[in-house]
Amino acid sequence: MSTAxxxxxxxAARLGRLMPSGPSSAARTPFVLLVFVLxxxxxxxxxxxxxxxxxxxxxxxxxxxxxxxxxxxxQALQRDVDDYAAPDALERRARELGMVPGGSPAFxxxxxxxxxDPSVAVAPKPDPTPTPTPSTKATxxxxxxxxxxxxxxxxxxxxPPAAPPASAPPATAPATAPxxxxx
Numbered sequence: 001m002s003t004a005x006x007x008x009x010x011x012a013a014r015l016g017r018l019m020p021s022g023p024s025s026a027a028r029t030p031f032v033l034l035v036f037v038l039x040x041x042x043x044x045x046x047x048x049x050x051x052x053x054x055x056x057x058x059x060x061x062x063x064x065x066x067x068x069x070x071x072x073x074x075q076a077l078q079r080d081v082d083d084y085a086a087p088d089a090l091e092r093r094a095r096e097l098g099m100v101p102g103g104s105p106a107f108x109x110x111x112x113x114x115x116x117d118p119s120v121a122v123a124p125k126p127d128p129t130p131t132p133t134p135s136t137k138a139t140x141x142x143x144x145x146x147x148x149x150x151x152x153x154x155x156x157x158x159x160p161p162a163a164p165p166a167s168a169p170p171a172t173a174p175a176t177a178p179x180x181x182x183x
Contacts (some may be wrong), residue, residue, distance in 0.1 A: 100124065 083089060106118030 100121050100123045103119035103121045104117055106114050106116040109115050
């Protein structure tokens with residue numbers, strides 16, 4: 001080996017033999033092309049992955065919003081159910097249907113004895129000046145259950161009451177005031 005200054009000596013000569021002299025035997029074009037293809041493919045894959053993640057996050061946000069909306073609707077419906085199931089609402093709707101509060105209940109013991117003093121339900125006297133509402137118009141068309149006749153049980157038109165056993169004292173029908181809803 002020789003340089004422009006002259007031949008190399010000693011250590012420099014040994015290192016010079018390790019370096020190829022002259023034109024390179026390996027072509028650089030396919031290697032550079034391979035690097036560009038790998039980088040381009042990686043960028044495209046990264047772009048597609050990012051797009052898929054963004055699409056998934058939009059879908060997730062949409063589903064969360066829908067879940068929130070349905071939860072709010074469920075809670076509103078549950079409030080409506082609770083309002084309709086409240087004792088005062090049940091009492092009001094029962095009165096609109098012409099039902100009256102039941103009288104004193106009687107129970108049959110295991111030996112057949114009648115426990116308690118049964119009484120017939122009596123309809124309260126109507127107000128002298130009722131205000132016409134759609135619900136009172138419906139109850140005015142059908143007379144309320146007054147507690148007399150075969151359906152005078154105080155319940156909504158059920159089977160006639162069973163006669164008390166012969167050993168029980170006769171039931172009296174005291175005029176009772178309407179009961180409240182238990183409050």
